[in-house]
Amino acid sequence: MVGGGNSAGQTIMFLSRSANHVCLLVRGTSLASSMSSYLSSRLEADLKITIEYCSAVRALHGGERLDAVTIHDSQSGADYTLSACALFTMVGAQPNTAWLSGLVKLDPQGYVETGESASADSPDATSQPGIFAVRDVRSGSVKRVASAVGEGSVVISKLWSYMNG
Incomplete structure (x- = not known):
């Protein structure tokens, strides 16, 4: 999951019920300004959830289905690859007003x-x-x-x- 707001947090909590492991990729250094504290606390306490701060998707890998995602860590400048079978993005909305x-x-x-x-x-x-x-x-x-x-x-x-x- 890519995102850092309440919608991403609620979705990742839902996904963690049926997945072996889920990873939340957050561009910023914390969730404090973008997510309710009760929700971020639940995410941090769940052993099936990993939160990767200062991260962004660099590349997707696979054929007919997703096999892995390459992540860029903006703090270290390094890239690393995670096995993945799905990718969801919830990175904010712009009001159509x-x-x-x-x-x-x-x-x-x-x-x-x-x-x-x-x-x-x-x-x-x-x-x-x-x-x-x-x-x-x-x-x-x-x-x-x-x-x-x-x-x-x-x-x-x-x-x-x-x-x-």
């Missing part, structure tokens, strides 16, 4: 400002009355599917109220 630019307030990364930071009276409300945003697209949100579903259902009732005066 350019179409909202000028309509609602966006943060510098393009995520939608909501609630207090958008001078709105609801955590899901944007700077434009009648436009709401939930989970992944919101600035500062923790990216989790279950939360998005719950927030989405709450926003539907707020939208209904807004449209009906």
Whole structure:
């Protein structure tokens, strides 16, 4: 797994249930700024999980299926090869919000400002009355599917109220 955020951490925990061993490749020197502390602690404690910091994929090896991955260690400058039968990447997402630019307030990364930071009276409300945003697209949100579903259902009732005066 290549990644360092909560999605990568949750996925690697899931994979470790059925795999003999899983390896998490992280570009940075720690997970502290990109992953919840409870999740990174669980990863570090799991004997079936190895975390390789300051690393990046250099090459993939195999024929019809993946056999190995060459990793570059940016601290030492060395490359090494790991046997692997699969590779997953979860290296961040870019919000697809350019179409909202000028309509609602966006943060510098393009995520939608909501609630207090958008001078709105609801955590899901944007700077434009009648436009709401939930989970992944919101600035500062923790990216989790279950939360998005719950927030989405709450926003539907707020939208209904807004449209009906």
